[in-house]
Amino acid sequence: MVTQPGKPAPDTTRRSERSRRAIYDAALALVAEAGYRRTTVEGIAARAGVGKQTIYRWWESKADVLLEAFLDLTSRAAREAGGEPYAIPDTGDLAADLKAVLRATVDQLTDPRFDAPSRALAAEGVVDEEVGRRFMTQLLEPNLQLYVDRLRAAQRAGQVRPEVDPRIALEFFVSPLAQRWLQYTGPISYEYTDTLVDYALYGLAPR
Amino acid sequence: MVTQPGKPAPDTTRRSERSRRAIYDAALALVAEAGYRRTTVEGIAARAGVGKQTIYRWWESKADVLLEAFLDLTSRAAREAGGEPYAIPDTGDLAADLKAVLRATVDQLTDPRFDAPSRALAAEGVVDEEVGRRFMTQLLEPNLQLYVDRLRAAQRAGQVRPEVDPRIALEFFVSPLAQRWLQYTGPISYEYTDTLVDYALYGLAPR
Amino acid sequence: MVTQPGKPAPDTTRRSERSRRAIYDAALALVAEAGYRRTTVEGIAARAGVGKQTIYRWWESKADVLLEAFLDLTSRAAREAGGEPYAIPDTGDLAADLKAVLRATVDQLTDPRFDAPSRALAAEGVVDEEVGRRFMTQLLEPNLQLYVDRLRAAQRAGQVRPEVDPRIALEFFVSPLAQRWLQYTGPISYEYTDTLVDYALYGLAPR
Amino acid sequence: MVTQPGKPAPDTTRRSERSRRAIYDAALALVAEAGYRRTTVEGIAARAGVGKQTIYRWWESKADVLLEAFLDLTSRAAREAGGEPYAIPDTGDLAADLKAVLRATVDQLTDPRFDAPSRALAAEGVVDEEVGRRFMTQLLEPNLQLYVDRLRAAQRAGQVRPEVDPRIALEFFVSPLAQRWLQYTGPISYEYTDTLVDYALYGLAPR
């Protein structure tokens, strides 16, 4: 690990947990209320009752704060939700399992508590590659891996052709939904995601 | 039709075509060179040799300028590219036709001339619904419609199951590519898009 | 008379009297209502129902317009007032005559119809020597000359010492009043101007 | 005492003395070089190497800055000039004392170092009553008081009639000079001010 020249590397042990929490809360609240655009570091500091320097000491940018705040939010949400296994259920019925997971995703994308900050982060990630890649590796990737695992299991069970690359296959379920969400290319519903699963598994061409 | 109160609605007939061109060019150049973030209205005006007011007179925001500039760019590019055939070719071989179109799309997404501004607009659209919807209806939608048309023809030719909704089916080709491009969920290549076509047409489950 | 190089010298005979009147009225009204600061060429043009160019064609600056408008106002006011002789009355009683004239001046300085524009011009004149000198020669000087004339008559009548320079002497009546008006160095009243006359005529030292 | 809404009242103790000085210097220099008109807040900030906000934080307007800068200049000038004797000398010869002081004033009005900024402030004061009154109370009034004091002493010495109001009498020395300076009503010279003193003390009427 390397310490940059001009950065005295603050002492993590003395860090105020109270401030960290307040900053996360303020950041998420402001993004939800006012949007990413109108959320400012100054505003976060004021709302959190914190000096600006305290933010700049621990984070590099607004996006950085928000990314951590969001990660924290999701991990807390997961912990609350019973801390169940990070996996797509495997009932033996691949189509049913995928439909269930996607329905849960639809619910989440519809929940404004998640929508506002994750939209903001996604947008930031589009424009700032650094943020985009962190968003991908820290938030998206772990979720995508669950699909890979489930699809691998389905391959072992003979329900998916063995030569199919699960990393690509999963995009048939995830990407159309993501695009509709991000780019308003269409409405989002259970019916829609169910259809995606059916089409993807059995193809478009007649059998 | 109603005119907003504070907006005296400038006289379009007196508009300077010279300035409009200069602004489009400056906006696209700056976004390409410096990124959306660092592109400012002030900078566009300076580079275009134009007063800021001339920008604010005709556009509402940086995103607005860029959207029009990009629309103008694509329509000029299309006109240069020989003109009419706003359609996906129909050689009778659906897979081949789709692969060809997608390869062209890959080329475009790789071309920095298009990448920078369209990325910027896409990001803006994620965060600003108004912009997002305009991006969708004015840029995306017309292109998606070409897929709908080609898939309908394939259905008539018996190459695609008749009960398949082309509006959803096309997302198997377009959305995965879009997501990889926007969110860095994976590399983009001819091989990848070819695979998408194969998987989508014939499904993931064994036949 | 000389025509500047870049000035095509508009044809005075074709000038619209209607516009000139409207511009004078608008200028005086705006200065009275909003003050010199907030009066703009644009505002004058709009209020007068006149194109901006019509103003710039015939005048060089806001101050220029206002100076002419004010000259016009005073000359019209004088004409209305019976067009009586431009002179300080000579009843033989110098003190009484001066007191009467100064009381009239007090009335005028108190009249907001005159106060606002003449204040504005005076201020402009302080900062812009060109305007100041025109203000002096076209408005102040003619009035000061009346004092010179009256004081000369008084000298001939043996009421003022012959070696006194009337051009300087008159300033004892005019300047203190002017300074109180312009610089808020004290209140303005009949009693005050009467006192000025008494002090000035008979001196401060004991006889 | 009440604080306006919207104005959070900055912390005076943290104020940068360096910036204040730089701003004073820049303001005075620019007014002297370019005139009040062409002096801008932006220009002052740039020349002082200061952010615009630093000016707006502590002052309300260009006039406000300049007034303080000028007050500072005069007080520094007075301090340099040996300091205390804030009084008109009293040699027993009133005429001589007044002539001496007025000659010093003539020198000052002729010094471009003082002329430009005080002219600018005077003009601003004519048009903006608030500024005018501050200019009067903070700059003019203290000087006028010196004349009052000297004239009172002269009254005690029997050199000035006891019934004369010194506050009015002093205007015979000060106002004519002020008007010539501000309104170009005549040239300024030692001879002129000497004459003023002679006329004022002994009156215009023959003895």
Add this chain to the structure above:
DNA sequence: TGATAAACGAGACGGTACGTCGTGTCTTTGT
């Protein structure tokens, strides 16, 4: 347990860009 060093809140600072307003010029469209 008191000293001391850091992180902290507060917020002033030098900057950049914002979106608005007014200037003086130039162009278009009626008369």
Add this chain to the structure above:
DNA sequence: ACAAAGACACGACGTACCGTCTCGTTTATCA
């Protein structure tokens, strides 16, 4: 041809935030 209308390049306005930099004031190890 002049006038109205108003778009234009320009430049300053006053505001909002940026990220950096002091200021005292907690706070929380270690001496």
